[in-house]
Amino acid sequence: MSTLLRPSDFTKELFLDYVCNTPFAKLSVLDFFQKFELSSQDEKFFCARWCHFMTKIKNIDQKSKLDDNWKASKNSMTRFWSKIGAEEKREARLDHYIDGLQDTVEKEKQEVNKVQSLEVMCRIKRKELSLFDSLPSQTSPSLRYGKRVKLPSIPSVMPSFPSHSAKKSMKNNDTSHSAEQEDIDSALDTSEKSAPRDMISLSWSAAESSQPRPKAPVEADISEEHSEFPDPTTNLMHFKTLNQDIEWTCNGTDMIEKYREFRAKNLGPYSLARDGIADLTPDSDFMKFLTPNVASDARKSRLEPIDITKIWPTFATISERVFKSTKYDDIAAAIKKEDMSDPVASYMFSIIMSYSHYFTFYKEIPQNLNEREGFTDLTWSFLRGALTMSEIETRHLEVSIRGVEERKNIDKDLLTTTKESGQFADGVAFLGDNQIYLAEASLLHQPKAGKKGQDEFKLVRAMRDSWISQVKATCYESIPRRGIAVFGSSSYKDQTKLWRMEFRGTFQLSEFDTFMIPLKKQEFGRKMKFAMKSCLELAARINGEFAQRDEEMSYVPYDERAKLADAVRLIQPTTPTPSKVRKSKSQMPTRK
Template sequence: MSAIRYSGDETLNIDTNLNLHPYFTNRTPKEWSLADFIDLHPHLPEEYVRGLHTISNHKGQPAGLKSFAKNAWLYFKSEYGTLEIMKEQATRLSSNTADTIKEQSFAQELTNIVHHQQQQQPHFSALGWLPSHWTSGNVDLVKLFRDFQQSQATKPYSLSKDGIADLTDGGEFTSYLNDRFEPGELDAWETCLELNMDKDLELLMSDILRPHTTHKEMIEAARSDASESDFSLYLGHVLAGYERFFRLQRSAAMPNERQLFTDLIVAALDGPLAQHDLTLRLFEVPVKGNSWRKNVGRDPLSDKTVPARMADAVVESPTGLQLLIVETAHLDGRATTKKTASDRWKIARALRDTWLLNVREAISDEKKPSDVVVFGLQLFGIEAHLFALDFVGVHRLYHIGKAKIPVAESTLPVLMPRLLSLMSAAADQIKLKCDQYDKAEELTRKEQRLFSQILQRFNATSTTPPNPNKKKKKKDIVALSDV
């Protein structure tokens, strides 16, 4: 196959030798007509792979068209790719590009393919391990969510775009249900996971802390009792972090986000995890599911690897499965409403990526994944919110626990027992999911192929909507990274 040679960057010349379409190799760039090319190959994605690859690497094309072609090519190159960025750029090209005949035709054809692909709803009833029904009484909540999903199509930050039903307090689908049904008429949370909080643990902590009024007295009481129980030793480690926190409060320096997270939360979370041999990885930890989604289908020898989104902390099983994603904002009350909403949106999408990867890993390990759940911990202001994400025909995001974070000596005896009980219950639940994974029924080779095929019907998590207020550098015109 012949190659088109370009002036300038030789790496483009090498890259374009890989997979060119004859339509472009047999014509000069001036003779290229996207409308003619589309007419020759209507609704044939495999034909676009080579054509789009050529367009995206040709320096003579408008920047917007090159970016559009690049992302479309990456989609068609991978059956797991997302079509959302194609829709966004198709709309922009159709309205803003001067060369309307070629660009509008190209954009319209790919938009048609987008809608054709999205109309194909996955059928999960073939999988006994994957619930496909979600009802409350006679109400089909999956169907109700699909109706809600269509109504949110124009909202770029709606989690419903990624098939996530947001059932958190104040979540978009929660508000939708509350508007449609009377209180008590519908229980959308009936089959949701529930967290078992250890009330005895809370009483034990209260007995140690309540007789004392200062932090110094509390930590001395915990340390003096350390020889009697592992729990007292754990409480002593948590209070030691608070000792640093209170010293820092007396200085003129403003504590940063990482310092507060380390002093107030790390010991509280890591103690119960250590008992279950679970790993807590801290500070700018790559989310594996996000990395997989961004780079699947890319040629590692010729395509640039897109970095994963980073989480503030991640809990992993001994086999490397990520089961808890942590996002933290200012734990001193300075977290803005926008930051809080942004972190929740990030957690939800990271959990969906993680859920899909964990299911894929289970199938790869010839294990039958059932009751797959991943967890998210959001810390902001003086609050800790624990979420779960599961699947019942759609992904559901919902609260399973909340606690206040004590940031004053007077609140330690009141709030600390609940916070540590939440962290302990979260660790127990993560351990339970690890055990379920280890004991999962084995798949036959036939089942493995079937499950892999059906798993491919899940659309990839969408890319982050472009920020109109953010100025991009020239080199970022065709950037493909997202949050």
């Protein structure tokens, strides 16, 4: 008769007995399962030992003589191996799962016995109420077995527990009670730490059948939420040390207070307010929150307008000759007549050549282009050409973002832990070693529904990381210039938005231009001209940022630089990227 095994009964001896008493060619996972009725836990541990055994005999001569049954067992072993762990950690993991099984079970039994006091269990439940508030009031989760147990209705005999703030007030009013309460709290905290989390929850499940569930104070939940994402605008003195504006007013309106009011109501997982970023781009939630007059004042850019013709005098004259027609073929023929020693003519010709790979065969850009093709051949030809004309170095396609990498490894000891890689940008422009411009792109045709929001959320946070990284790098030599800025572009389908981020009381994201690339031969000329002007303006603004940083760079004594480094460390790092959630029809990540 088969014997049902529990995890605590499974041992190496059981497995070795089977191996020693079964002919080598007949060893099989299926054969073992037929001899014993294995639970899910037993199956996992047996597969671990089976993999270990296979490793030991992988080089023996009998391997070439294995029959089909043995090969089937090898396949089963490979399939089950994913339950145990990575192949390179095989030996250590197997010893842990098999040899330590009995000790683990005994330790769990001993630790459960420590949680005996009803007062202890009540306190534990009160602290964990926030985890179970989403469940019905008459259900209790059992973390050990993953089930919900129905509980009977119990009269309210459980004493209420004061909130954390109320407990502080009680301590201030009654010193004798304070000493007693502290002793109890200390004992309870010790018991909580000694008991594993799954056993604590299991113990409470058994206890709550005789006592009602205490109600969690609402104030505690609110304070915990705010403590997780502290307001970065409450203390700005370190930004003042870094020579940045810490005040933000628009026609007498204190915009910092307005932003704090908005931030308190918008701390969702995909909200930029978590990181103290005020989104001043059109149609953002923050701009909708403001009154029309205040929003208009806040949107007004402090950037001076740029006249492209003053930087590139031949742009106007060449444009008059080339863009007499809007058709691609006419424009291509006209550009070939221009002097290619002129950088503007060369810029136009490079765009025409990129489009010729498609317009030689089609009247419009094919809809089956992948993201890299569309960005590299079309959108990036406008951006890179303008940046190269302005002598700005660029890279594209999966470029590691240095600021994000620094943020992810800021608290790590790289002598003992592995360095974590950062995110990747579709395009980057450099100022020395600093990535002053980042680009994100999507498919030109039919991108995924959430792609726009995801890319913009990623880009804005990466711009914040880059801003902090560049301020930190500047502090090694000098005081950062006031209003130091970084740039970015977000391309979705055929439209590209040009952004700028600076710090003024809070991080501010502003949009200073947009352009659309041509996708058809018939509309080519007009869109090409406008897109070139926007990209040349972007290049001019980046060059202006270069010049201002160099102009204001001056020697600073070491003690002053040490103070600057301390101020940089006080900047709250960008919050970790939220975990992806399973979206419903009414749920999609959007930029806030």
